[in-house]
Amino acid sequence: MDFAPELITIGQKAKDAARKLAYAGTAAKNKALLAMAEALLNHEQKILEANRKDVEAAIQKGTKKSLVNRLALTSEGIRQMSDALKEVVNLGDPVGEGEFWTRPNGLRIQRTRVPLGVVAMIYEARPNVTVDAAALCLKSGNAVILRGGSEAIESNKILSKVIAGAAESQGMPTACIQLLENTNRQWVQQLMKMNGYVDVIIPRGGAGLIETVVKEATVPVIETGTGVCHAYVDGEADLAKGVSIVFNAKTQKPGVCNALEAVLVNEAVAQEFLPLLGEKFRDYGVEIRGCEKTCAILPYAAKAKEEDWGIEHLDLIISAKVVQGVDEAMDHIYQYGTKHSETIITENYTTAQRFLNEVDAAAVYVNASTRFTDGGRFGFGAEIGISTQKLHARGPMGLQALTTMKYMVYGEDHIVT
C-alpha cells in the first residue's frame, strides 16, 4: 500500500517518540500531565474561540442539537478537562510493574510491563476525548496519533497543540502527541494499515465506525463498544429490585453501551412484574417492544419484530420477552447478546451462580444495573474504552490495557543444553 508521505512522517515521528517515552519515569510523565492541565486553563479563550468555529459550522450544516451539544465547550468544560488530567497524575503507572522468579539454573526472569508503543485513536465528536486519550497514552508511556472527527477539527487542533506543547516543554519527546489535522477518508484508511508504525488502533464511537475499523484495519485493533445488554428477571426475583434495576439500566443514560436494551421475564412472574415495570416505563416515555405474551399483558406495548432482538436502541426503547426460565433466557442472550454486560435479578442462589458461570460476557451481574460496567465505577480510575473482544483486554480498560509485557532475563553465562 502507498501511504501519503505526510502520514509516513507522522508515523516515523510517533515511533521515535515512543522509543524514548518507553523509559520515561513516572515523575517526569506526571510533571508533563500537570503542565498540560495548567496549559488548558491558560489557553481557555483560544480554545473557546476555536470551538465556536466548530459549533457554528455544525449549526450551519444543520447538525442535530444533541450532537452540537456534545461538541460545544464551556469554561466549565475546560476546567473539567484540566481536572481530568490531574486525576491521571494520581493513577498508578503500570509501566515497570511485574513479577520475577528464578529458574533452577539460576536464570532470573523478570516479567515487566512496558508500553505498547504507538497507539492510534479514531474517534468522533467530543473534543474531550482528545485530551483524555492523550493523557492516558502519555501516562502509560505510549506515543499517540489522534484522529478525531472533522466536525471537531478546530477544537482538536488547538487542544492537541496546547497539550503537546506543554508536554514537550517538560521534556517529553517531540511528537509524543500528534493530531491528524487532515481528516479525509484516505488518511484514516491508510492509518489503519500502517503496521510497523502503529502498534494498536482503538476506535471509539458509533457501531459504524467500529465495524469499519475492525473490517479494514490490518494493525491490531482493540474493539470497543457495542452493547446489546439484557436483564433476566427470574421466577424467584424480588420484583421491586427488578423494577428498580431494569428501570435504572434503561433510563439512567440510554445513549451508552452499558445501557439495557432488552428485558427477559420469567413467565411465572410476568403477569405481576410486567405491569409494574410497564407503567413506570410508560410514565417516563420508554417505548416497549414486546413479544406476543408481553403484548397480551401490556396493551400499550408495541409488537416486537425479529430485528428488535439483536439491536442496540441507544434510546428510550426496550425490547421485552417472556421466557420459560433461566435456560431460555441464557439461550436468548447467547443468540442476541454482544457479550458486553448481562444481569440477572433473582433471590435463588443456584440460579444466580448458573447465570454468572454460564453467560459469556465481559461483565455478568446479579441484582445490579448493567450501567456499572465502567472503568471509574469498577475502581480503575480512568478508562480508555470498554473492550468487547476477548483478546488482550475485556471490559473496562484502564491504563494496564495500554501496556504489554517484556521478559528481562539476567544470566551469568547461561547456555541451553
Add this chain to the structure above:
Amino acid sequence: MDFAPELITIGQKAKDAARKLAYAGTAAKNKALLAMAEALLNHEQKILEANRKDVEAAIQKGTKKSLVNRLALTSEGIRQMSDALKEVVNLGDPVGEGEFWTRPNGLRIQRTRVPLGVVAMIYEARPNVTVDAAALCLKSGNAVILRGGSEAIESNKILSKVIAGAAESQGMPTACIQLLENTNRQWVQQLMKMNGYVDVIIPRGGAGLIETVVKEATVPVIETGTGVCHAYVDGEADLAKGVSIVFNAKTQKPGVCNALEAVLVNEAVAQEFLPLLGEKFRDYGVEIRGCEKTCAILPYAAKAKEEDWGIEHLDLIISAKVVQGVDEAMDHIYQYGTKHSETIITENYTTAQRFLNEVDAAAVYVNASTRFTDGGRFGFGAEIGISTQKLHARGPMGLQALTTMKYMVYGEDHIVT
C-alpha cells in the same frame, strides 16, 4: 462470505462444545486427559499404521529427508505424546483464577479467568502438535478445531479420533476436539474468516504460513514465530562468555525461532573476539556473512548483502557486523529485529541496564543464550507457541494465553446514580 456447509457444522459444534467446556471442572478435564494418554498407548498399532501411509506418501513425493523425519512416528514417539498429556494434567488450571475487590457501594467485583471459547490451530508437518494443542486447549476449557498439514493427514485423523473419543468417553462435550479432515485451501481460508464461530486462530509453522494467516484472517490471530534474534558483544564483554553464548544460541538448534541469526561486535573487541568465535564456527560448519570490517578480520567470512540483515536463516548461517557501541547495536536491532529475543554480552552494569530497558522485544537477555525463550525453560510447563505480537500475549505462551477475563459482579439491588 459463503462458508462450506460442513465448515458451518464444524463451527457450530465447536461453539456448542465450548459453551459446555467453559464450566467443566479441573478434575473432570484431568480425568479426560489421562484417558487420552491411555488411549494413545492402546491404539499404538493403528497410529503407526496410519503414520506409515503418510510417510510412504511423503517419500513417494520426494519430500526432503528432514521433513520426512519430522513426520515419522515411532512407539517411543507415541509414548512421549502420551507422557506429554500426563504432564498437562499436572499444570495448574488457569480457569477460575482471579482476584476480587469490593467497591465503596458494596458491589463485589470478581475478575475471573475464563476460556477464550473456540480456538483454531493451523499447523504443519509434526503430528504431535495435534495431541499437544488438543490437550492444552482442553485443559484451558477451549474447544479446538485442528487443521494440520495434508502431509500428516492420516496420522492426524487417527490421533484426533483416538483422543477425542477418549475425552468424550469421560464426559467431555461432543466435538470438543475436531480435526478438519479436508485439508484443501478453500476450507482453511474460510476458517480464518469465521468470526462468530472461532474466537482466535493460532498459526504454528513457517513464516509463509504465519504471514498468510495474519494477512487473510478476520478472526483475531495470535501471531507466533519469526525470530531474527541478535547478540551484541559489548566492548566490555567477557569474551569467553561471548563465544560460548553466541555459539550456543546459533548452533544448539538452528531451525527454531529463538536461535541466533546475527552477531553485532563492538569495534573495541572485534579484532580479538571475531577470530575466537569465527574459528569455532568454521570448525562446526557455520557460514559467516560479515560486514566489510568483519571480512577484513576473518578472511574466510562471506560478504553480507543487505538482505542478510533482516533474515531468519534457520540454518548454520550467521550474519556478523562490527558496530561502534551499544547505541549502534540497538539501532541495528530496532531496524532489523523482529522483537523476539535479543541478548547483550557485557560486564558493564549500566550498559546491561540500558539494553534491557531500551531494546523492544518479547525477551531481552544479559549474558545468556536467546534459546531460553521457551515455555518449558521459562517455567510455564508447556507452551502453545511463542507470541511475537504485543497484544494479548507476548513471548512464550502457557495455558493462561488461552484464557480471557470475565467480571462477575455481585449486587444487592445496586443501581447507578
